[in-house]
Amino acid sequence: MESQIHQNYHRDCQAAINRMVNMEFYASYTYTSMLCDFLESHYPNKQVEMIKKLGDHITNLTKMDAGKNRMAEYLFDKHTLGSKS
Numbered sequence: 001m002e003s004q005i006h007q008n009y010h011r012d013c014q015a016a017i018n019r020m021v022n023m024e025f026y027a028s029y030t031y032t033s034m035l036c037d038f039l040e041s042h043y044p045n046k047q048v049e050m051i052k053k054l055g056d057h058i059t060n061l062t063k064m065d066a067g068k069n070r071m072a073e074y075l076f077d078k079h080t081l082g083s084k085s
Helices: 011-042 045-063 070-081
Strands: none
């Protein structure tokens, strides 16, 4: 399948780049699946749920830019973690 946006590269060069990108997508998918299998087989379900929850909290803090915005950190603590501060 040829790209609709054509650059001025030789066809062999474009084909090699496409193969490399496809290989990286495949490896990413494979290793993500392997990581999920590893977590499911080596950690109790409760720990996996806590790791997921922690990752969700980190994602939310990052989206709120809590590293630079102290109000965002305070609101996160108050509403997400139920802090009394």
